[in-house]
Amino acid sequence: MASFLLRRLLTAIPTLLVIATLAFTLLHLTPGGPFDSDKVLVPQIQHAIEARFHLDEPVWRQYLRYLADLARGDFGPSFQYRNTSVNELIAQGLPVDAAIGASAMLIALLVGGGTGLLAASRPGSWRDQLPMSLAMLGISVPVFVTAPLLILLFAMRLHWLPAGDWVAGSWRHLLLPSLALALPYTAYIARIVRAAALDALGQPWIRTARAKGLPTHTIVLRHALRPTLVPLVSFLGPALAGVLTGSIVIEQVFGLPGIGRFFVTGALNRDYTLVTGITVLYGALIIGLNLLVDLCYAWLDPRVRNRT
Amino acid sequence: MKAGPGLAASQRLARAVDAGGMRSIDPSISTDVPAAHVLDDLFEGLTRLREDGEPGPGVAERWETSADGRIWIFHLRAARWSNGAPVRAADFVYAWRRTVDPRTASDYAEALAPVRNALAISAGSMSVTELGITAPDARTVRVELNAPTPFLLSLLTKSYTYPQYEPAIRAHGDDWVRPEFMVSNGAFRLQEYVIAGRVTLVKNPLYWDAARVRLQQVTYLPLDRAAQTERFFAGDLAFTDSFAAEQTAWLRARLGDQVVSAPYLGNFVLGVNVTRPPFAGNRALRMALTLGVDRETLVRYVRQGLYEPAWTPTPPLAGYTAPVPAWARLPQAQRHALARRFYAQAGYSAQHPLRVDLHYPTDSDNRRTYEAVAAMWRANLGAEVGTYNEEFRVQLNERHLKQLALFHYAWIGDYPDPLTFLQLFQTGFGYNDGGYSNPRYDALLAAAGNDSDAARRLQTLAQAETILNEDVACIPLYYYATRHLIKSYVRGWTSNIQDRNLSQYMYLLEHGEN
Numbered sequence: 001m002a003s004f005l006l007r008r009l010l011t012a013i014p015t016l017l018v019i020a021t022l023a024f025t026l027l028h029l030t031p032g033g034p035f036d037s038d039k040v041l042v043p044q045i046q047h048a049i050e051a052r053f054h055l056d057e058p059v060w061r062q063y064l065r066y067l068a069d070l071a072r073g074d075f076g077p078s079f080q081y082r083n084t085s086v087n088e089l090i091a092q093g094l095p096v097d098a099a100i101g102a103s104a105m106l107i108a109l110l111v112g113g114g115t116g117l118l119a120a121s122r123p124g125s126w127r128d129q130l131p132m133s134l135a136m137l138g139i140s141v142p143v144f145v146t147a148p149l150l151i152l153l154f155a156m157r158l159h160w161l162p163a164g165d166w167v168a169g170s171w172r173h174l175l176l177p178s179l180a181l182a183l184p185y186t187a188y189i190a191r192i193v194r195a196a197a198l199d200a201l202g203q204p205w206i207r208t209a210r211a212k213g214l215p216t217h218t219i220v221l222r223h224a225l226r227p228t229l230v231p232l233v234s235f236l237g238p239a240l241a242g243v244l245t246g247s248i249v250i251e252q253v254f255g256l257p258g259i260g261r262f263f264v265t266g267a268l269n270r271d272y273t274l275v276t277g278i279t280v281l282y283g284a285l286i287i288g289l290n291l292l293v294d295l296c297y298a299w300l301d302p303r304v305r306n307r308t
Numbered sequence: 309m310k311a312g313p314g315l316a317a318s319q320r321l322a323r324a325v326d327a328g329g330m331r332s333i334d335p336s337i338s339t340d341v342p343a344a345h346v347l348d349d350l351f352e353g354l355t356r357l358r359e360d361g362e363p364g365p366g367v368a369e370r371w372e373t374s375a376d377g378r379i380w381i382f383h384l385r386a387a388r389w390s391n392g393a394p395v396r397a398a399d400f401v402y403a404w405r406r407t408v409d410p411r412t413a414s415d416y417a418e419a420l421a422p423v424r425n426a427l428a429i430s431a432g433s434m435s436v437t438e439l440g441i442t443a444p445d446a447r448t449v450r451v452e453l454n455a456p457t458p459f460l461l462s463l464l465t466k467s468y469t470y471p472q473y474e475p476a477i478r479a480h481g482d483d484w485v486r487p488e489f490m491v492s493n494g495a496f497r498l499q500e501y502v503i504a505g506r507v508t509l510v511k512n513p514l515y516w517d518a519a520r521v522r523l524q525q526v527t528y529l530p531l532d533r534a535a536q537t538e539r540f541f542a543g544d545l546a547f548t549d550s551f552a553a554e555q556t557a558w559l560r561a562r563l564g565d566q567v568v569s570a571p572y573l574g575n576f577v578l579g580v581n582v583t584r585p586p587f588a589g590n591r592a593l594r595m596a597l598t599l600g601v602d603r604e605t606l607v608r609y610v611r612q613g614l615y616e617p618a619w620t621p622t623p624p625l626a627g628y629t630a631p632v633p634a635w636a637r638l639p640q641a642q643r644h645a646l647a648r649r650f651y652a653q654a655g656y657s658a659q660h661p662l663r664v665d666l667h668y669p670t671d672s673d674n675r676r677t678y679e680a681v682a683a684m685w686r687a688n689l690g691a692e693v694g695t696y697n698e699e700f701r702v703q704l705n706e707r708h709l710k711q712l713a714l715f716h717y718a719w720i721g722d723y724p725d726p727l728t729f730l731q732l733f734q735t736g737f738g739y740n741d742g743g744y745s746n747p748r749y750d751a752l753l754a755a756a757g758n759d760s761d762a763a764r765r766l767q768t769l770a771q772a773e774t775i776l777n778e779d780v781a782c783i784p785l786y787y788y789a790t791r792h793l794i795k796s797y798v799r800g801w802t803s804n805i806q807d808r809n810l811s812q813y814m815y816l817l818e819h820g821e822n
Contacts, residue, residue, distance in 0.1 A: 030701075030702075031701070031702045031705045031706070032699075032700075032701025032702050032704060032705040033701075033705075035415070036701055036704055036705060036708070043738075044410070044430065044431035044432060045410070045413075045414070045415070045417050045418060045430050045431070048410040048411075048413050048430070048432065049413040049415065051413075052413040080331045081331050081332065081503055081504070082331060082332040082334065082337050082338075082482075083332055083334060083337070083482035083483070083485060084332075084482075084503060088503075089503060092502070092503055148534075148538065151538055151542070152538075155538075155542045156538065156541050156542045159542070159543070162542075162544060163535075163538055163539050163542040163544060164531070164535060164538075164539060165506060165529060165544070166502075166505060166506070252327070252532060252535075253535060254535075255327075255505075255529060255530065255531045255532075255535050255539075256505075257502050257503065257504050257505030257506075261504055262504060265328060265504070268699070268700065268701070269701075270701060
């Protein structure tokens with residue numbers, strides 16, 4: 001197990017290097033520089049600014065400097081948010097995204113998982129068909145439609161919840177963005193859990209359990225749940241990454257100071273360090289989350305465990 | 309007699325700013341509009357913007373100027389910093405030197421160009437101590453200019469001229485702009501600063517005019533247009549920065565006079581590159597295109613009546629009569645006939661139509677306008693103009709390299725004076741992207757620059773602008789307008805051409821909303 005973990009961590013390094021290099025190259029290839037503006041700049045001042053951020057050096061030296069900083073965990077200074085380092089921006093933005101992402105995932109798992117199990121327990125009945133139709137709707141309608149609708153209902157009509165803004169630790173500010181972000185994932189999870197549970201319930205060992213006279217809830221929770229979780233877990237890896245990166249739209253709609261917003265404005269403003277920094281961070285998070293998923297597989301499925 | 313509503317018990321105002329957010333609130337470095345609003349509340353320069361948007365006394369209570377308009381002496385009042393220290397003349401000297409110091413690497417160093425030696429210092433060829441600002445004593449600031457600058461008092465209300473508190477900057481370096489370290493001298497002080505997020509200011513009791521300031525707290529929220537409108541309806545925003553132009557009629561029907569729009573110091577102009585085909589040496593073609601646009605139709609139907617048609621680059625300014633070309637007064641049908649004549653004269657016809665691409669930065673607002681303009685040229689002249697949108701910085705880059713023939717060239721003025729618009733067409737000016745060059749025009753701008761007689765100077769500028777129109781150096785379409793949603797209980801603001809509304813004048817009346 002330890003060697004499996006070590007091997008995976010070691011292969012993550014070249015992957016990250018490729019991500020970092022691609023991000024750096026693509027940004028530097030994009031026309032327009034970070035300090036181009038439609039306002040007047042004396043050439044000497046432009047040079048002074050570029051020298052401050054080492055943009056006057058040859059690109060290969062900028063690349064090496066960038067990699068050396070990266071190795072020390074330093075993403076460098078932001079170009080557009082002057083006086084601020086990319087690390088500070090991430091330290092400010094990531095907790096916002098993490099809070100929204102985690103609560104969205106929690107909502108999706110509880111509501112989606114519960115609905116899926118319920119639907120699977122009585123396939124074909126209204127308890128199956130109604131939630132599954134709703135789930136189809138949830139998958140089809142994009143976040144940039146549902147989020148404004150939620151604001152319209154809960155903030156503008158009913159005045160129950162704030163229409164946006166971020167106050168650390170306030171559940172009222174957390175609820176609408178998390179809900180909007182959770183909706184499509186809830187729907188996906190409900191469908192996956194239903195399908196997996198139906199599959200599991202049709203297996204011979206369930207028939208054996210029934211034959212032994214076990215009560216239904218014991219069968220579902222003790223014998224059907226674990227195999228049901230396998231497809232769910234493989235969905236969760238990319239889903240967790242999706243929750244993190246998908247919050248870009250949510251941040252825009254609700255006016256939240258997360259890193260998705262920095263990512264978008266950073267790209268538009270050619271903030272090289274900020275964009276490469278967030279790209280590498282996203283890359284590392286996705287690799288880490290996938291690793292976590294693989295570890296969960298090993299726990300859920302003895303066949304995987306024995307292979308490693 | 310029935311008394312009107314009294315002051316609200318809670319004087320807390322929430323204002324929106326553009327979602328691009330503040331990139332820095334360091335007065336020497338900041339260049340973006342959202343930060344300018346915050347800095348206007350946090351700091352005060354030698355002059356201060358009055359409620360009507362005109363400059364009036366600020367930290368300087370009075371001033372005098374030399375006969376040639378090149379030396380200004382400002383006498384400071386007994387003002388204090390938010391930590392209680394007195395605001396000294398040396399604080400201005402320190403701040404201005406810091407702005408032009410190449411080590412600060414300020415994007416705005418150029419804005420101080422009228423001050424003696426400013427450009428040479430920012431170019432690194434002179435020491436900062438040579439800058440044309442000195443402090444003969446603690447309460448006197450002496451400013452030396454390169455040339456008479458009639459708009460100086462307006463410049464002095466801008467953030468890059470604000471005083472700065474040297475001990476705070478020395479002690480904390482780049483971090484001095486954080487709420488725990490910042491020392492400011494304006495009507496408000498910084499309480500909370502979330503990068504690209506909420507900025508909260510509270511009243512500064514040590515401000516010299518604090519007795520008159522009624523707001524206790526001001527919150528700035530960076531939001532995009534749609535979110536600003538949503539939050540306004542939800543009741544947690546009382547003063548928005550903008551709204552979508554295409555929603556104007558809808559908003560007016562629901563909000564009445566809470567929808568506020570007024571002339572703004574900006575033009576929406578099409579640039580033509582006079583150094584490359586098809587426009588080089590072809591004034592007739594440029595005339596045909598400018599005559600072939602129906603500005604009234606454009607403004608009325610595409611821009612929902614928000615903006616004013618433009619016939620000349622400089623928007624309406626107090627005291628300046630912009631030269632409107634004679635053809636602007638012709639009825640539309642005659643303009644079209646004239647346009648077709650010029651089109652033929654330029655060598656184009658139905659068999660051999662003009663084919664050119666119009667380049668503009670991606671934005672739905674721009675797209676509507678330019679597609680309408682291209683359609684007008686197709687209908688009125690038979691010209692085949694394609695519209696081509698690109699991301700802002702890509703377009704900017706191509707423009708500066710003078711690769712584009714016909715391009716989006718809108719400009720927001722830096723100060724309320726024609727020069728901010730006219731210098732764009734000066735030979736060799738960094739942002740003269742159409743490559744226009746006319747020695748007579750340059751000579752007139754130079755003459756105006758050295759003229760200390762304000763009225764004569766404006767006449768000279770108007771002469772220069774006439775040449776610009778005769779040469780069709782650009783195709784003006786319309787002048788911008790400010791767009792705000794303002795709750796009816798918010799008082800103490802006046803629409804002004806620079807669209808700067810200081811929170812220190814505002815107050816809230818009793819109202820039903822929370």
